[in-house]
């Protein structure tokens with residue numbers, strides 16, 4: 112007489128046309144329908160889903176001692192003539208430069224060098240690289256360094272394959288259709304760019320720091336030898352740690368329900384970073400602690416921790432203005448912005464902040480509000496402990512341009528998903544971060 116079907120978004124009740132009027136009016140039928148309706152309404156309200164996703168990480172990771180000597184062999188697989196792109200020459204001091212050259216020569220790879228990438232990599236260098244590649248028939252790029260060299264290489268790689276202005280990919284989100292293949296030797300664990308889909312470039316003339324994102328931007332291979340990070344100064348190591356933690360935090364604070372697995376992966380990765388960062392601070396030449404940090408930097412940003420969940424990214428956008436206006440080191444800027452952002456938004460979902468405080472920082476005493484706030488304090492104290500600034504003042508930034516930065520920030524992007532921001536919200540976060 113009565114068939115009820117419940118789908119994800121529909122309640123279907125099939126009733127025979129033969130049903131008598133008295134049956135239709137019967138209280139048992141009406142009760143039955145009422146119950147079905149209750150269940151359906153309850154189901155619709157509470158049954159939300161993990162987001163759909165496509166995840167494909169094509170980057171071949173070659174991790175371990177001496178792996179930089181494989182660079183010639185690996186580069187040969189991705190091109191015939193490679194642009195060897197690196198920074199200000201620290202690889203020459205460390206001896207890595209000679210190893211790369213020897214390996215490329217041994218494998219018979221033709222190469223041309225383009226050094227000079229600076230932190231917060233510049234659009235002018237990207238344009239120079241594009242011209243250079245075209246003039247020399249370059250078909251692949253090898254980036255040796257940290258996120259700056261890799262991001263610069265990615266921007267050059269897409270610019271060479273595009274007839275228009277490469278800045279279109281950043282400012283107009285022009286679709287990326289083709290890029291030159293990229294290989295990487297990582298020397299600074301931080302940005303996760305060695306396996307990520309993103310590049311961030313600073314247009315120094317316009318004071319704009321913007322990102323472009325596409326799966327094609329993942330490098331073909333990333334060579335990671337933790338020994339190459341032994342000589343990193345403490346401050347750079349700490350900035351890298353803050354950046355990788357921020358990459359997880361931007362994903363962790365989400366409104367998407369049913370993200371149990373990725374929550375736990377995020378919490379475990381954060382805990383491991385905190386533990387090993389403390390050990391690295393004491394013993395910078397310890398291979399195992401350096402290795403944990405290096406691998407965590409990749410895991411934090413290659414995408415798997417964000418699968419199935421809406422990500423936030425407001426702290427990065429708010430920090431990018433600091434870098435664009437004051438040329439602040441990205442990780443140091445994040446150490447200042449993240450705790451201020453947390454303070455500003457925690458009331459939006461106290462339970463999630465409680466979970467963060469308990470699982471990552473082991474805080475269990477107090478009511479929800481207290482636990483949430485202790486979690487935020489622990490984050491800030493940890494950044495202090497590893498020698499990072501946690502106020503704008505420490506970065507040498509006063510309140511003069513905060514309004515300008517806040518306006519610029521929201522002009523460029525939609526800021527925030529966990530909590531959506533307008534210019535006033537961004538300004539309040541800068542003010543919370545002041546001192």
Ligand SMILES: [Zn+2]
Nearest residue numbers: 302354427441
């Ligand atoms: Zn970052």
